[in-house]
Structure formats: C-alpha cells, structure tokens
Amino acid sequence: MNHCEPFKGLLVGLLDGELTPDETRQINDHLTRCAACRAEYEQLRETTGKLAAISFQEPDDAVLARVWKSPFSRLARNTSLVLIIGGYASLMGYGLFEFLTSGKDELPAKMGLAAIVLGFLILLVQLIRERVRTYQTDPYKEIER
Numbered sequence: 001m002n003h004c005e006p007f008k009g010l011l012v013g014l015l016d017g018e019l020t021p022d023e024t025r026q027i028n029d030h031l032t033r034c035a036a037c038r039a040e041y042e043q044l045r046e047t048t049g050k051l052a053a054i055s056f057q058e059p060d061d062a063v064l065a066r067v068w069k070s071p072f073s074r075l076a077r078n079t080s081l082v083l084i085i086g087g088y089a090s091l092m093g094y095g096l097f098e099f100l101t102s103g104k105d106e107l108p109a110k111m112g113l114a115a116i117v118l119g120f121l122i123l124l125v126q127l128i129r130e131r132v133r134t135y136q137t138d139p140y141k142e143i144e145r
C-alpha cells in the first residue's frame with residue numbers, strides 16, 4: 001500500500017493534535033477510506049494511552065446542563081419552592097390562629113406575631129410577583145417600550 005506512506009507520519013501528529021487544519025483534513029479523509037491506516041491509528045492510540053478521556057467529559061457536562069435547564073427541572077424547582085413556602089405559610093397561619101384563639105390576652109405578643117406574619121405575607125407576594133414577571137418577560141414587549 002504505497003499510497004498510505006505519506007499518511008503514516010501524520011498519524012502520530014493527529015494523535016498529538018499537532019497537524020495543520022489542512023493536514024488533519026487530509027488524514028481524516030484517508031482514514032475514512034483506508035481500514036489499514038484506521039487500524040494502525042487505533043493501535044497507535046491504545047499504545048500511547050490516549051483514550052480521548054477529555055472528549056468524553058464534555059458530553060457529560062452538556063447533558064447535565066441540559067437536564068438542569070430542562071423545563072421539568074425548572075418545574076421541580078418551582079414546585080419545591082411553592083411547597084416550602086406554602087408549608088411555612090400554613091404553619092404560620094395555624095400558629096397565628098391557635099395563638100389568637102387561645103384566649104390569653106397578651107396583646108404585645110399577638111401584635112408582634114401579627115407583624116411577623118404580615119411581613120412574611122408581603123415578602124411572599126413580592127416573591128410571587130417577581131416570579132410571574134420573570135415568566136412573562138417577552139422580547140417583543142421590550143422593543144415597544
């Protein structure tokens with residue numbers, strides 16, 4: 001296989017990533033057609049211990065990023081947020097109800113608790129408004145303003 005000879009020298013360069021773009025194109029073009037050189041390239045790659053570990057890392061990261069940004073995980077995060085806040089609000093409401101109906105006349109304490117609950121509710125409303133506004137962000141509305 002005389003036509004392979006020029007490419008033999010390029011195989012090592014390809015492994016080390018030292019080829020010019022033109023050389024890389026040529027060797028890749030040859031490797032797609034020549035099983036003998038492909039086998040030699042694979043063997044060379046194994047013996048030099050270059051198992052392209054780095055190139056396997058990137059798809060994993062991409063998959064992870066895609067999962068994290070997927071509508072489902074966003075829904076899950078929002079759901080968990082709603083559950084936590086909802087549960088907290090329920091406890092606060094229950095505590096307030098129990099406290100106010102307990103019959104003990106401790107006005108300062110009641111007022112303090114009422115202030116905390118009121119503050120929490122304002123915060124909650126603000127948070128929900130912020131969320132809703134984020135979802136309704138529309139690039140076309142921005143242009144009209």
Ligand SMILES: [Zn+2]
Binds near residue numbers: 001036037038
């Ligand atoms: Zn060849």
